[in-house]
Amino acid sequence: MTSQTARLAAAALAALLAGAAAQAEIAPSDVAIADGALETPVADAPGDAERGKAWYADRGLGNCMTCHQNAALPEISFQGDVAPPLDGVGARYSEAELRAIVVNSKEVFGEQTFMPAFYRIDGLKIVRKESVGKPILDAQQVEDVVAYLKTLTD
Amino acid sequence: MNRYALGVGAAAMVVGAAALADPNTDVALEIDGVAIKTIAASAHADNPIGDTLISGWHYRNDETRALQLDDFDNPAFLAVELGRELWEAADGASGKSCADCHGGIDGFAGLRANMPKWSEAAGRPLTLEQWINWSRKEHQGAEPWKWESEQMLGMTAAIAVESRGMPMDVQTDGPMAEWFEKGRDLYYTRTGQLDFACASCHEANSGMMLRADHLSQGHLNGFPTYRLKWQGIGSIHRRLKGCVQDTRAEPYAVGSDELVALELYVSWRGEGLDIEAPAVRQ
Numbered sequence: 529m530t531s532q533t534a535r536l537a538a539a540a541l542a543a544l545l546a547g548a549a550a551q552a553e554i555a556p557s558d559v560a561i562a563d564g565a566l567e568t569p570v571a572d573a574p575g576d577a578e579r580g581k582a583w584y585a586d587r588g589l590g591n592c593m594t595c596h597q598n599a600a601l602p603e604i605s606f607q608g609d610v611a612p613p614l615d616g617v618g619a620r621y622s623e624a625e626l627r628a629i630v631v632n633s634k635e636v637f638g639e640q641t642f643m644p645a646f647y648r649i650d651g652l653k654i655v656r657k658e659s660v661g662k663p664i665l666d667a668q669q670v671e672d673v674v675a676y677l678k679t680l681t682d
Numbered sequence: 683m684n685r686y687a688l689g690v691g692a693a694a695m696v697v698g699a700a701a702l703a704d705p706n707t708d709v710a711l712e713i714d715g716v717a718i719k720t721i722a723a724s725a726h727a728d729n730p731i732g733d734t735l736i737s738g739w740h741y742r743n744d745e746t747r748a749l750q751l752d753d754f755d756n757p758a759f760l761a762v763e764l765g766r767e768l769w770e771a772a773d774g775a776s777g778k779s780c781a782d783c784h785g786g787i788d789g790f791a792g793l794r795a796n797m798p799k800w801s802e803a804a805g806r807p808l809t810l811e812q813w814i815n816w817s818r819k820e821h822q823g824a825e826p827w828k829w830e831s832e833q834m835l836g837m838t839a840a841i842a843v844e845s846r847g848m849p850m851d852v853q854t855d856g857p858m859a860e861w862f863e864k865g866r867d868l869y870y871t872r873t874g875q876l877d878f879a880c881a882s883c884h885e886a887n888s889g890m891m892l893r894a895d896h897l898s899q900g901h902l903n904g905f906p907t908y909r910l911k912w913q914g915i916g917s918i919h920r921r922l923k924g925c926v927q928d929t930r931a932e933p934y935a936v937g938s939d940e941l942v943a944l945e946l947y948v949s950w951r952g953e954g955l956d957i958e959a960p961a962v963r964q
Contacts, residue, residue, distance in 0.1 A: 594893040606894035610887045642887060644876045652877055654931045659875040 765840025865947025904961025
């Protein structure tokens with residue numbers, strides 16, 4: 529192998545590896561939920577359940593306890609009851625289904641559901657200025673929350 | 683179905699608040715010997731709420747409810763007192779008071795229950811605030827009061843209390859019809875980043891807990907209302923604007939056509955209930 533072909537081969541290999549690792553983030557408008565499931569993660573890094581728990585409880589982010597009860601978080605008082613409790617939800621649904629629910633509940637439960645779509649920017653009306661074009665959770669936060677939901681197995 | 687039933691028991695153990703979830707309908711509101719209908723049959727068969735209307739008073743806790751039973755305990759009565767003083771006070775280029783033209787404020791009994799009301803002169807419905815400012819300008823030659831000012835809240839509270847125990851009764855036909863339709867559209871329009879409509883909270887989920895908030899049917903019969911959270915009395919439009927803002931929307935402005943239309947439509951949904959203003963809420 530000449531030094532030139534060796535360099536070329538190395539460059540090609542590097543490009544291939546980079547392509548595989550940096551599986552690009554999927555923008556909210558490009559998400560394609562099929563049959564109530566979303567197999568492909570929306571972020572390029574895997575979700576982190578500990579962080580997901582924090583986003584779940586953050587009033588400005590997931591704020592999930594406003595509607596759902598969750599026995600795994602007894603430290604949160606006044607959990608709402610307008611939605612089904614999330615105990616055991618990690619065992620009831622696959623990861624792809626949980627991701628679809630968090631990303632866009634409307635495509636899973638129907639347009640009339642009370643649950644907000646956390647990773648959607650289209651079709652909303654008179655959104656406050658600072659939130660225009662921004663989903664409620666960013667791509668990594670979605671994956672983190674999904675990772676947390678997977679821990680709710682009983 | 684199964685899934686839901688399974689989860690409830692476990693969750694109820696950690697979350698005491700869930701026990702509050704039904705409005706307390708075993709209590710009755712009577713003030714100074716006047717019985718006020720806070721639970722009533724809907725006046726309209728096509729009211730989407732259904733047959734039974736329940737005022738927000740029944741969804742509040744015992745302490746908050748108690749504040750409304752006696753006017754001496756009701757913190758909104760400071761505003762009522764101010765309104766009654768302003769009723770007698772000369773103002774503007776005319777040098778006249780409201781009383782000089784209208785006589786006793788009790789002459790306005792029933793007025794609050796008809797708001798918003800069509801104005802031939804303006805060619806549109808006006809809210810009580812807008813009627814007051816129109817009369818200040820036209821008859822008194824006085825400057826308008828700001829919507830959420832002490833004076834405006836005082837005057838609307840003093841006028842409203844004269845309608846206490848009288849049924850909500852707004853015009854929705856004739857020239858009001860298009861405002862009514864607009865109000866209904868807005869009631870079912872989802873807004874903001876959270877994508878909720880009024881109906882999401884007050885129709886589909888009334889009686890449920892949204893965190894620590896017990897969702898009522900969202901009636902207007904208690905306004906202007908003293909809110910503990912505001913540490914003061916506030917108008918209908920302040921409340922509606924706040925609800926829209928909570929959807930993470932750019933809310934409609936106080937006094938806007940949108941909120942006038944919503945006020946009309948939501949008042950119609952409450953027909954059957956009596957005026958209980960000034961109410962006290964969390």
